[in-house]
Amino acid sequence: MAEKTYLQAISDALRQEMRRDKRVYVIGEDVGVYGGAFKVTLGFQEEFGPWRVIDAPLAETAIVGSCTGAAIMGLRPVAEMQFADFVSCGWDQLVTVAAKQRWRVGTPVPFVVRLPSGGGFSGGPFHSQNPESSFAHIPGLKLLCPATPEDAKGLLISAIEDPNPVLYFEHKHLYRRIKGEVPDERYTIPIGKARTHQEGDDVSVITWGAMVYTATEAAKELGDVSVEIIDLRSIMPWDKQAVLESVRKTSKVLVLHEDTLSGGFGAEIAATIAEEAFEDLDAPVKRVAAPDTPVPFSPPLEKAFIPQVEDVVKGLKELADY
Amino acid sequence: MAEKTYLQAISDALRQEMRRDKRVYVIGEDVGVYGGAFKVTLGFQEEFGPWRVIDAPLAETAIVGSCTGAAIMGLRPVAEMQFADFVSCGWDQLVTVAAKQRWRVGTPVPFVVRLPSGGGFSGGPFHSQNPESSFAHIPGLKLLCPATPEDAKGLLISAIEDPNPVLYFEHKHLYRRIKGEVPDERYTIPIGKARTHQEGDDVSVITWGAMVYTATEAAKELGDVSVEIIDLRSIMPWDKQAVLESVRKTSKVLVLHEDTLSGGFGAEIAATIAEEAFEDLDAPVKRVAAPDTPVPFSPPLEKAFIPQVEDVVKGLKELADY
Amino acid sequence: MAVREAEPVASLSEVKEAGLDREDLLGIYRSMLITRGIEERGHILYKQGKIPGSFYTGRGNEAASIGVATAMGPEDVGTPLHRDMGVHVVRGVETWRIFAQYMGREDGPTRGRDGNVHMADARLGLIAMVSHLPAMLPVAVGCALAFRIREENRVAVGWFGEGASARGDTHESMTFAGTRRLPVVFVCDNNQWAYSTPTHLEYATDHVADRAGAYGFDGVVVDGTDVLAVYREAKRAIEKAREGGGPTLLECLTLRMEGHAVHDDAFYVPKEMFEEWAKRDPLERFRVWLQEHANMTGEEEEEIAAQVKKLLNDALNRAEESPLPTPEQLLEGVYATPEDLDTPHHK
Amino acid sequence: MAVREAEPVASLSEVKEAGLDREDLLGIYRSMLITRGIEERGHILYKQGKIPGSFYTGRGNEAASIGVATAMGPEDVGTPLHRDMGVHVVRGVETWRIFAQYMGREDGPTRGRDGNVHMADARLGLIAMVSHLPAMLPVAVGCALAFRIREENRVAVGWFGEGASARGDTHESMTFAGTRRLPVVFVCDNNQWAYSTPTHLEYATDHVADRAGAYGFDGVVVDGTDVLAVYREAKRAIEKAREGGGPTLLECLTLRMEGHAVHDDAFYVPKEMFEEWAKRDPLERFRVWLQEHANMTGEEEEEIAAQVKKLLNDALNRAEESPLPTPEQLLEGVYATPEDLDTPHHK
Numbered sequence A, B: 001m002a003e004k005t006y007l008q009a010i011s012d013a014l015r016q017e018m019r020r021d022k023r024v025y026v027i028g029e030d031v032g033v034y035g036g037a038f039k040v041t042l043g044f045q046e047e048f049g050p051w052r053v054i055d056a057p058l059a060e061t062a063i064v065g066s067c068t069g070a071a072i073m074g075l076r077p078v079a080e081m082q083f084a085d086f087v088s089c090g091w092d093q094l095v096t097v098a099a100k101q102r103w104r105v106g107t108p109v110p111f112v113v114r115l116p117s118g119g120g121f122s123g124g125p126f127h128s129q130n131p132e133s134s135f136a137h138i139p140g141l142k143l144l145c146p147a148t149p150e151d152a153k154g155l156l157i158s159a160i161e162d163p164n165p166v167l168y169f170e171h172k173h174l175y176r177r178i179k180g181e182v183p184d185e186r187y188t189i190p191i192g193k194a195r196t197h198q199e200g201d202d203v204s205v206i207t208w209g210a211m212v213y214t215a216t217e218a219a220k221e222l223g224d225v226s227v228e229i230i231d232l233r234s235i236m237p238w239d240k241q242a243v244l245e246s247v248r249k250t251s252k253v254l255v256l257h258e259d260t261l262s263g264g265f266g267a268e269i270a271a272t273i274a275e276e277a278f279e280d281l282d283a284p285v286k287r288v289a290a291p292d293t294p295v296p297f298s299p300p301l302e303k304a305f306i307p308q309v310e311d312v313v314k315g316l317k318e319l320a321d322y
Numbered sequence C, D: 001m002a003v004r005e006a007e008p009v010a011s012l013s014e015v016k017e018a019g020l021d022r023e024d025l026l027g028i029y030r031s032m033l034i035t036r037g038i039e040e041r042g043h044i045l046y047k048q049g050k051i052p053g054s055f056y057t058g059r060g061n062e063a064a065s066i067g068v069a070t071a072m073g074p075e076d077v078g079t080p081l082h083r084d085m086g087v088h089v090v091r092g093v094e095t096w097r098i099f100a101q102y103m104g105r106e107d108g109p110t111r112g113r114d115g116n117v118h119m120a121d122a123r124l125g126l127i128a129m130v131s132h133l134p135a136m137l138p139v140a141v142g143c144a145l146a147f148r149i150r151e152e153n154r155v156a157v158g159w160f161g162e163g164a165s166a167r168g169d170t171h172e173s174m175t176f177a178g179t180r181r182l183p184v185v186f187v188c189d190n191n192q193w194a195y196s197t198p199t200h201l202e203y204a205t206d207h208v209a210d211r212a213g214a215y216g217f218d219g220v221v222v223d224g225t226d227v228l229a230v231y232r233e234a235k236r237a238i239e240k241a242r243e244g245g246g247p248t249l250l251e252c253l254t255l256r257m258e259g260h261a262v263h264d265d266a267f268y269v270p271k272e273m274f275e276e277w278a279k280r281d282p283l284e285r286f287r288v289w290l291q292e293h294a295n296m297t298g299e300e301e302e303e304i305a306a307q308v309k310k311l312l313n314d315a316l317n318r319a320e321e322s323p324l325p326t327p328e329q330l331l332e333g334v335y336a337t338p339e340d341l342d343t344p345h346h347k
């Protein structure tokens, strides 16, 4: 057990898996000599050599598509997108080939794409996005969004073990800001299981990624309203049962995400709650998310874009008072 | 006024606009000499020449990306995807460039992509998809899904007139099956306005595209339950007001679409209703959609995949009995 | 790096040098007959209303697909496309399963989930294509990357059409394979039409293979109706890749002898073009070659034809007995389970 | 179709032939100083904490960007990238607006919505880049297509890096432009590094321009530190395109003289490489050339330097006065209105 940053937890987990399992290799732009744009793979190439830590050409389709081939040949590729935003250039390979191959012809395609995502530091429209909602709609892909160093490690290992294409969203704003105890030994966290970040009785917040911390801050400001925070961790599959249980307990729920509102994955959660826990609800299902715009660069705009503690406080109060 | 198929209405509208407005041109695979895979542009190249009816290389990124450039230069491109499914190969150009340019730098990007979509004739996983939900989440794009020949014409003209990138989904299963009166003169249908396909008092169905007809069949089987059918026509922007008004009237609502359930645009509609019409609801918001799998080829599977009249009947009865 | 235009194969001795004995040659001929037979029967099935959706054939491409597949080693892998039924045949797919696939039956390799040649038996070293062209090229490159990482002497073969050569996937695949000298052979089925689109609207060079130099490897153009020439060139390319010599772009020039799919009468293809290429029918060419160079007797010919006919009849009958999938199967297997990994291709 | 390696420009008379008089030359020099000055000041602003996010410069690329921009006609359009500040300068962007852009202020061309060189003034014939590389190439090709459709004598210029040459967008753009002989010039800013990735991992040929032949047009490699050689070659390519001669791939060879962005110390670039290329600093080279071939006097030099300094100071001051955008602005203009179409570029 040691205290580690979120980033260190990811890096260590990946290194551990590569030591353990020769089938695991890393591919991406600048992941080798440079150690990755965020230094997650720093020192990896020295240890594992240039054919297990592969500096790819600037070609996301080749990166993602080759993972499908190598995975089918029995390897366990872990691709890095330099920023999650650039996965749009690998979209077709993911949704058309990787996602559907198992269902169509029975061939599992076990690989992981790591996606440094999220905003909060003026990355602008193309270095700040949270593209998980787009992929959550595509059957055949799994999507993970860890919020803590412990989950970051355990879920990455689970992702590598999983026999499916897994998109692993790592929030850039948590990389160095968030620290926590991380077990040294190898462990997995089950995919599809939520984590109760904080227990409470009056209102539930369903969220993931960096917003877990925003929700925590907001809950502190609520005074005597008792807030339960469910950290989904896994977006697809998602832990419907845990969510519904929490909602049945509190009868009020706020769904929170950093991605934009309309058609965001929060809609799926809200719709499911509205359908399956209708009788348990004492208030409308509230969604707090970014407005429907690209991610802005300038700080005052970005602050207005990313859900802030006060936005969540406001939502929670409205629910509490309903 | 003349009776026309849905396909003829699209074709005639496009030809009318090209005659009227020299800025309009057509580009796509096999749209010229061949007249398009579905013959929507049959005879166009003879009339307008090879530089206004452009046989493109097999290259969706070039097709869609070039539309952005030509649109900014003042033309009004209308691109055809051979099948809607292949738009996945133009995803990045649409979501990264076209969708964000107006907001980022004030440059409007007025073009239309026509997407023959939908299943029902054993097209299999790659010739049957309804990709509107993926795009509905991307701010900056407009999405249309006409269900009638009259709307098909009016909305296509509106799309061409609109100063934004517009995805125009034309359902292949309606092409030759659906006929209706279509005015000869030029007219537009406002983007963002739903159409009440059928008035009713007991339950509302919110749907679009081919599912409008499935809902109509289902409503007929309901006997004395009075069903209101709202045909959204426009998915983004969507007519929240019309939907909420209908829900306030009936207090029960079923959201129906052909695309897969989880993260489908129905979730956004259901979530919105659940949040904004909470007090008006007498039953949970029900969603009927395809299950979360790729689109199957073999008829018994495809029938199980695409929402059938009986599925809608079942859902409506449950709501009526709630 | 210049493109080489391959010579036809002249003599039996040359063929022997390339590693084929007389048995092999008759086997190739047999595969060609089976391939054509499957697609002709498929066409009939389609007209009988037994095949849902659309129907594609590779008529005219039999020599190209079979020549390449014959040159592949047993451990090599490939991603054949909709004109490459011959690859499946050579790799040993059971014929009845193809008919079952056509008809959307449970015993097709996709169990009715996908149609046409959107299928493959992974145990035979083939990966099932998707419709999106040429999205399987990056996948083939990934297979080659795996071989390189594990230092195996295996080669991946990726197919693409001359139309699909225009798409970015082609470029990224060749760029990656070229810079890393991966053991992959890119086979272009150049049948001169991409649906209705002629070649000059898809690429601005004389040959698709002219582009190989842009990726740092060799390009070869071969007459795709000459099965032995295709075999020889594919063999060279594959063995070169196996020995660490990097990729080759092998372009097989043919004509698509039917419409793009069954609904298309190909009105846009000049009649003379069909007439000219009909004279170079790959089966007929090889039949004559076998008579002239390998003394194939009329008896042998008849025997093979009879075998093939029986094979096809039996396969059709068996396929027709295969049930349609049941609705409950729809939801199975969207996600793989750990047990799914216990398959040969994941070894 | 072979690649041509361009000669340096030797004499003033040669330059005059290419259409530049002495005033123009001093103007180019001035633009180079402004370009470098903007980025140097930007760097200081960044260190002062006044620029949020990251910060990129095009140090070492000034001759390349300015040479090409100078060759463009007033009605031509372009899609310059993050190393091409010089293009904005030559086309006449107001300097203070760039500083405002850097600092996320309301008077930047994107009004604080985007940062860095992710901007352009459409009225100057430039289209703002996105981060995704080289997603602006298909857009440039679309501009050229519009010119072709309307039979206008205009040319589009699309920029891309040698790293981005690996992506599919490059290929589809060149394929489409090549088959249709569209009036577009593809300019490759080859600064030998894509972030930390060296060229041999991005392409397997000697030059990126070696690929031009694969698309049926000419490739030219030019020393990107020689502004006049770049100008001459760009002019040729642009005028060729204007006359219906189709695209050219013009590769400007430079070295990225700093890290990928401000956080990157470029440890992976061999020190000798920096030293060697430092000797070929584009500004210094051109300064000496002007002294030797155009008799630029010390006085003139000082005057230009003083002008530029004043311009930059004034611009900085004015930019610092520009307000930050207000939160309410966030929601404006996700969708264009019909009135938005009443802009010059939509005429």
Ligand SMILES: Cc1ncc(C[n+]2csc(CCOP(=O)(O)OP(=O)(O)O)c2C)c(N)n1
Binding pocket: B029, B058, B060, B082, B086, B089, C083, C131, C132, C133, C134, C160, C161, C162, C163, C164, C165, C189, C191, C193, C194, C195, C256
């Ligand atoms: C990305 C993509 N866009 C469009 C299509 C539709 N389509 C199917 S086959 C075809 C023509 C393919 O031409 P070519 O690559 O030459 O292969 P051929 O069919 O001639 O063997 C087209 C456009 C597709 N399959 N994939």
Ligand SMILES: Cc1ncc(C[n+]2csc(CCOP(=O)(O)OP(=O)(O)O)c2C)c(N)n1
Binding pocket: A029, A058, A060, A082, A086, A089, D083, D131, D132, D133, D134, D160, D161, D162, D163, D164, D165, D189, D191, D193, D194, D195, D256
């Ligand atoms: C599609 C895409 N993937 C990844 C990136 C991240 N990225 C930004 S710049 C860069 C290197 C670009 O290299 P090159 O094209 O040579 O341009 P340079 O920066 O050297 O001018 C990378 C990988 C990107 N911008 N776009």
Ligand SMILES: [Mg+2]
Binding pocket: C161, C162, C163, C189, C190, C191, C192, C193, C194, C195
């Ligand atoms: Mg073809």
Ligand SMILES: [Mg+2]
Binding pocket: D161, D162, D163, D189, D190, D191, D192, D193, D194, D195
């Ligand atoms: Mg570079």
